[in-house]
Amino acid sequence: MDPAWIISLQLYLPVLFAAGLLLPIPALSERKVAWIYSATTSCISLLMTCVVFWAFDWSQPHVMQLSAEVPWLPQFGLTFQFGVDGVSIWLVGLATFLMPVVVLGSLLEVDHDMRAFHFWLHILEACLIGTFIARDVLMFYACFEFSLIPLLFLIGMFGHKNKLKAAKVYFYYSFTGSVFLLAGILYVAWFHFNQTGEWNFEIVALIESGQAMSVTEQCWVLASFLAAFAIKTPMWPFHTWLPLAHTEAPTAGSVDLAGLVLKLGPYGLLRIAIPLAPAAAALFAPYLGVFAVLGVIVTALICWVQTDAKKLIAYSSVSHMGFVMLGLFAFDGGDIGATGAMYYLIAHGLASGGLFLCLGMLYDRFHTRDLREMGGLAKEMPMWSFFFILFALAAVGLPGLNGFVGEFLTMMGTANSPDGVLGWSFAVAAASGVILAAIYMLYCVGRLCFGPLKLPEYVPQKEVFEAAISKRTFHGMSRREVMTVGPISVACVVLGLYPTPMLSSMEPVVQANTAAVKAEIAKLHGSPEAEVEVAEFDTSGMEVSKQRLYNMDLMVEPIAGRDVRAEIKQAFGTGSISYSGSADISGLIAEVAAEYQAEREAAQ
């Protein structure tokens, strides 16, 4: 198959399957039929993702692969361009992986308008895939923006008591943010037009010319992008829509919201905002860091006092997204923070998805999520408790599970962050958030799973409950339910124990996207570590190797007639320096670095 077709099919399949639900076949309105249809089609999408994983060249994750182009509006310089790289492929994988799981888990909860429910689920999947694979910034925007509609319907039609308000608040909040994103995108496109004389919305092209914007312009552009992405992420204090949306959404909506939709924000920041406005990103980073840390701690404290289990998990999402933002804006030398943030997106998607599914099962049984009304379920529903505790521990960051890797890497990146951006103080503060997370999660687990058995008052008492669960064959869970959360729990453990493939494929992409910011940070704060790139050339001028210099020894030999000191010094400002030969100049570089820093301090 032509590689371009693979990724196109990945995008079109969910749309086709959604369209299939509109066919005038009366049987499709029945619960079981629609459910089986949807489960089958989402599994086909998942198989398609396997094909994408197979076709992807894992030795070059930083290259956009399987690219396809479909003309949209050539008159505006607009094309639907898509492709996957080392980060987006995992996010696409997450989207298609959660889809069958969500469908499986929603059999009991949704009891009306089956067609509409599965239609919007498929459309949501298509929007998410479209956003993750977009290479054209307006296509990104189109999918990003349109993802509001399916979720609006999932919440508004299938939600709980207060669904209308939740749907409205969710839509207004996100829509307001994203219209600013549109203005920012068009401004950058116009700037690109001024630079090159043509209208083009390709992300790569816009990034190239966007970096030429003045710092003030970059700040405005980044602010407009943040309006959309910070709300979507959500970053404290723009998170107020999230708990409401989560509590009112059906389980499927919650899983998609926490597991996937929230990921659009950080992904957009990394893919578009940060490389496009590097100077502004360098300036904003400390402030965003403060917001992120405050978010981690404040929302963790809020979690502590929740009595609604779903609200608790919702707030914990905000708290966890604080780690993502911290890692994303750490800009440390090895990109540990940003890579960890991208990894954490996947990890959190799995863990919170699992938690929401577990709570959904509980809601199916008791029609309540109030922590005060239930307790001691471990005895009656050991299987359920096992999964719930597993996901809770994954969310808290128990070593060996996926949450730990993400939290550890983001905090390590934060601590390694260059002076003037973030630093160990941020890491320490965030670490207190980890402790709080452990407290509130274990509090929730303790309430639900342990202690004396307690059931909601209006649920017919113990005998009926036992009858209800005895039908569920597997230690208090039906086979369907085990199939729902089982794959997620496996993924949590596998990714926790063996994160290397994912991390190593993400890292080059992240590095490519943060390189410009690091150059800006070096200009701002004069940190030699973040900055100098030494390329080695052979005699014919071919580049032999290129390495970013931290504390490594590089064997290079100054060529006669070149002012080495001046060149190194210049390199601190501009980013690259090239030598050929075999002399050790690391000492020299360190010397110049000290000199350079002294000069900067004197200048300040």
Add this chain to the structure above:
Amino acid sequence: MNPFLDKLATLWPEMIMLTGAVLCLVTGLAPQVAWRKATPWVAGITMAVAWIATLLSPVETHPLGFGGIVPYVKCLALAMGLLLLMVNVGVPERLRQSLSSESAAKFNPGDAVRGEFYSFFLLSITGVMLTAGATDLVWLFLALELTSLPTYVMIATSRDRLAAQESAIKYFFLGALSAAVFLYGFALIYGATGFTEFGQIAEAVAAMEGGPSSLMILGMVLAILGLCFKIAAVPMHVYAADVYEGAATPVTAFLAVVPKTAGFAALILVIGLVGWNPLPEPIAYLLVGIAVLTMTVGNVLAFIQTNLKRVLAYSSIAHSGYLLAGLVAGFTTENVATSSENVVGGAMGNGVSAVLFYLLAYGMATVGSFAVLACIRAKHPTIEGGDTEHDTITYDDIAGIWWKNPVLAGIMLVAMLSLVGMPPLAGFVGKVYLIGSTFTAGYTILAIVIVINSAISAGYYLRIAMTCFFGQTNEKVHYLKAPTLTVSAAITTAAAFALGGYAANGIIIKSHDAVVPQSAPAEAQVEPQPSLEESRSDA
């Protein structure tokens, strides 16, 4: 050849329309019922034939250098006209049916078709077509009046309510006032330049030292303010909500689209007299001010209305504001030096063509939404099983349409999403086009105001869409079974999708080429040469 005959040769479509209008009168008043029933068909066929004639008739050299604006606006007017006709079919019949019970008892379907309604309909569309083809201030004035005058009658006769007559009177008096204002402006333009023909005025303005004289500017300002009435822009917007509310819903749809198209065509021509390179400062300030006020006032007031026809009236005001932003951005000569075809990104940044495109996108969504409202009827107080038009359609009346009539709900959803600018629908492409052109022209502030207003507008558009889907079904509501209405609305829905996708290109090329000077094709012919040379060197 005689220039008059040349001009006449381009007027075939209008002549067909006038003939059709007369035919409608004849068939509409014929003694045979069958003839009378055929009147809507006559009107529809007339417009279809006029459309074909527009495509066939020669494109005249435009005095202001707008290559294709005349056929573009004519086609736009006819396309919207056909859709609106489908919405309007049956308005006169329903009028009879909803009379008091005594006359309803004597109700005779044979009396129902009243041909003059369709006749006025065609005349008003003809006015829009003539407006686009105007090359002279006097012509422009007459064409604008031809657009407006039939609408007064259409409003007054559309419903047997006092409200309709009140609307017509309000519309008539304010329309006359605005006509006086822009006629005064035209007179001042004539005074400043000594000509009424556009080409000569433009030459005279270009010859003025230090830009257009203050008399010319004053004339322009008055003309623009007068035309603001036609497009319902602040400060001439106050009539809109009342008039829209009073008229029958199909006629309201007509009012929201047709006079607006005429108004913008006229504004493009009037502002084209001084041109956009650069737009004289007083006029630019005036237009920016009007645009900002119009958007904001429209959206804020729409937000607080409960009567849906008033909501859509204010929404139409707000969209005039967006369109004015494109109008003030305009285009610079180097921007549109060549045809946009085959040039990637070639059309972006052309404000006037953005206006032309947005008129279509807006028109489609507006017709769709009004068509849905027109389907919503109340139970008739006296006639068993009959229905009548609501005096006021509120949010309660559209609540939960989804459960009873999913097609209407879907159409309303798409129309609302297109109006709010949701990708990938027509409204989104239009908004990208408008915002892109305001950036290009350097009006960053306008772009930001548009964006903020989009966010405000989401408030009420979403409320309408959500009420349709999530509200409690109102049992008192009847749905009109008029296939043409649904078909028309469905077409607008399809168009909203098509114009958000690849199909929009054709329209964008046309709208862009509408303002490309006609010398352009000659330049375009020069371009293939390099490829020829390449092929030679390859050989």
